[in-house]
């Protein structure tokens with residue numbers, strides 16, 4: 030039966046429109062596809078789970094993905110574009126930018142529209158009313174605190190108590206330590222920032238991919254006969270069409286763009302269909318018939334190491350990497366211990382959960398020999414990604430561009446859809462777009478590695494740590510990616526904040542047919558710190574010591590050595606313990622005064638971490654140029670998927686050159702104008718890319734001093750170069766010794782103590798986080814809003830990791846099954862900031878992006894134990910696990 034068409038008259042952003050809509054068309058499609066109003070986003074496959082598509086219809090916030098156009102006769106619709114523009118923003122858009130509520134910005138238009146609908150009827154909302162109004166809008170970056178503050182700030186603007194001009198830092202104000210608005214904030218607030226799915230590409234072909242329904246199988250045959258008969262079918266691709274190595278190689282070339290003869294995990298790419306539109310591509314892909322011969326599924330590290338286990342990759346054993354760590358003499362250390370604790374801990378597969386699906390676009394620019402393949406995705410290491418694609422596809426002339434990116438949290442260290450899009454653009458010589466669903470995006474992306482850890486730790490009668498033993502087994506899943514690096518990072522930071530004289534660790538990385546692991550915020554240390562920080566609490570309890578005092582007592586200090594045997598120089602951890610002590614004492618007192626006779630018990634827990642940044646051998650390059658308008662541009666391949674790297678670079682430039690901020694800009698998102706600077710990951714951007722930028726800026730500053738002018742004209746008249754290149758390399762370059770795990774360590778460390786306050790319902794096992802406090806010393810603060818935004822978002826992510834989130838292949842398919850954090854799960858947060866300028870920092874600053882989540886999970890788990898007496902040793906601490914632990918301890 031044909032689709033029922035209907036003519037609809039409505040008003041959109043003040044303009045009368047007439048559309049002929051079929052009975053399936055939703056408002057989101059009308060806005061995005063027909064009117065090119067791409068401010069409204071989609072993140073949840075239109076399941077009503079994300080709120081990114083929120084617009085206002087007849088004065089009410091609605092989810093445009095669920096609103097049928099045929100029901101909108103006579104309606105008045107306002108999308109985010111109808112509020113304001115970056116040059117003339119609405120007060121709510123200004124408030125979001127000024128409050129620091131915009132990180133990646135993918136959720137922002139929806140948040141702003143939901144806020145507008147609230148503030149239109151209530152100019153004085155309570156926090157609960159704000160939470161209710163925004164209950165359908167999710168955000169991965171911010172932890173919601175700054176979003177609530179933004180709505181409160183917007184309400185003050187609208188009540189005329191305050192104007193944006195009164196609080197907006199001026200371009201001429203101090204550059205360091207001031208929350209200047211990010212360069213991209215208003216673009217995101219006004220819906221004009223273009224993410225990959227927003228890029229207009231008329232006539233682009235659409236891609237759909239046949240993905241393996243099996244964890245391990247041989248591909249016997251692929252039959253496109255029926256698919257070829259489907260409407261709109263343009264062509265197909267298999268591995269045979271890929272001209273290069275067909276491998277997206279990081280450390281090991283084991284991950285194919287399209288599988289050749291074997292699939293190694295659920296969702297592996299088997300074949301590709303290209304069609305005229307997305308619906309046609311999806312329909313055609315369903316008609317492709319693939320014959321598989323099943324192979325044994327290896328779903329655990331034990332199974333992978335069994336003597337008769339099938340080898341998952343023909344050229345590498347299932348045990349693909351091992352690294353011991355031996356410092357001092359652990360046996361002697363334990364012999365001197367007064368108290369020893371031993372425990373086993375395990376962590377889950379987890380998804381990094383950026384809100385934007387893995388969209389990418391590719392097209393050929395130019396013709397013949399000089400044609401360039403342009404690939405647009407949201408990679409955070411664009412030069413490496415370009416060279417991965419060159420090698421995999423056997424095509425040299427590639428440019429990688431990064432549109433705005435809806436978050437990443439480590440996931441975009443790898444590329445997922447770009448290889449297929451690029452291969453299709455090459456084969457068909459036409460623009461192509463690959464817009465997978467969020468379910469497909471979740472299935473095909475790398476995950477946080479699960480760790481199994483046995484830990485043994487001892488301390489003497491005075492409470493000083495004497496020895497640590499650990500056995501770490503990591504399930505790497507089907508592909509290596511940076512598995513070796515994950516283990517090395519965990520070992521580099523193994524002793525965390527503490528001096529541990531004797532250490533004996535074994536670690537193993539093992540292939541399986543599970544989802545493959547790669548970078549995820551923190552990447553290794555969050556898992557290892559869970560075991561270490563819970564063991565610290567167990568040991569403090571055994572010694573009858575206060576957990577905060579015990580941590581401070583065992584702090585490293587200048588001259589003492591980390592787990593790698595490397596001596597530290599600056600170590601402001603004891604001061605951080607002092608800084609959080611008033612909060613800790615208050616939390617302990619609050620818990621003591623809580624009525625623990627009810628079934629809701631209250632507890633307090635701590636977790637500390639020292640997070641290393643700038644590992645041996647790291648280097649970056651950046652350039653700065655004085656331009657014809659006397660402005661300065663920083664050219665650096667520093668992706669900014671939400672952390673605030675753009676504003677870090679521009680604030681540094683304005684500071685060094687003593688220029689107003691509106692004279693400085695950054696070009697960061699294309700391989701054409703930048704040099705390889707390493708990944709925007711590992712919290713390294715401020716230290717390494719910022720450091721390289723400062724090195725370039727200092728040369729330009731020197732030239733300005735010599736010329737006696739900051740103008741382009743004066744430079745030209747004096748025949749002095751206007752462009753300068755800066756380098757930053759770590760002092761240390763050697764890797765860990767493969768036999769002992771000893772060697773140099775990170776260039777810089779950021780320090781944190783997390784304080785969790787929780788309530789545990791002993792009848793249901795539910796855990797409610799009442800408040801998280803983080804005390805952090807990240808050196809000199811460049812932009813306070815960016816710093817606290819990272820800390821708050823990190824705490825929220827850490828609590829999700831501790832209590833709810835888990836990726837189960839085949840089951841976790843959307844934000845609800847993933848248990849994405851919402852306004853409902855949001856909790857109070859406080860940050861305590863200390864600034865110890867780092868001697869090797871960038872103008873005293875170091876990174877902070879991952880820090881706050883590293884020790885959140887152990888803080889929460891220690892608080893649960895404090896509340897109800899049970900230690901959860903297997904993340905996440907779901908109500909079922911807490912209840913089972915209470916029952917087995919007879920405490921339910």
Ligand code: FES
Pocket residue numbers: 070071072073074075076077078079080081082083092093094095
């Ligand atoms: S796209 Fe509408 S709620 Fe997610």
Ligand code: FES
Pocket residue numbers: 130131132133134135136137167168169170171384435436671
């Ligand atoms: S700012 Fe909300 S998802 Fe990134």
